[in-house]
Amino acid sequence: YMLHSPGDKASRNAAWRTMEQLHAQGKVRSLGVSNFGIAELDDLLAFAQVKPVYVQNKFSIYTPGEQQLGPASLLAYANSKSIR
Numbered sequence: 001y002m003l004h005s006p007g008d009k010a011s012r013n014a015a016w017r018t019m020e021q022l023h024a025q026g027k028v029r030s031l032g033v034s035n036f037g038i039a040e041l042d043d044l045l046a047f048a049q050v051k052p053v054y055v056q057n058k059f060s061i062y063t064p065g066e067q068q069l070g071p072a073s074l075l076a077y078a079n080s081k082s083i084r
Contacts, residue, residue, distance in 0.1 A: 002032045002056065006040040013047050020050045032056065038077050045081060054084050 001019050006012055022028040032054035033044065045051060055078050078084070 001028045001030075002034050002054075003036075003052075004034045006033075006036050009043060012040070012044065016044065016048055020048070023050050030054065032083075038072055038074060041074075041077065041081070041083070051081075052083055 001022065003012065003015055003019065007015075016031075019028065019031050023031055030053045031050055032052045033041070034056040036044070036055060036057065041052075041055070055074070057074060
């Protein structure tokens with residue numbers, strides 16, 4: 001399952017807990033996120049009991065590997081946290 005938007009922190013945390021319950025029940029194999037920046041991923045990693053294993057974001061064809069939500073490389077950050 002994938003959380004498609006970071007939204008506000010309370011909604012994000014509530015949705016993630018629900019997804020973690022589905023994971024614990026064996027209904028979902030892995031959890032991931034879409035359209036998250038580094039700050040949102042940091043917040044989620046601090047909160048999550050089940051860490052996201054993948055991230056799906058829009059990438060620029062002109063600077064491959066550089067996420068467009070900020071100047072820092074989301075790809076390098078995600079790799080450092082074992083998120084693919």
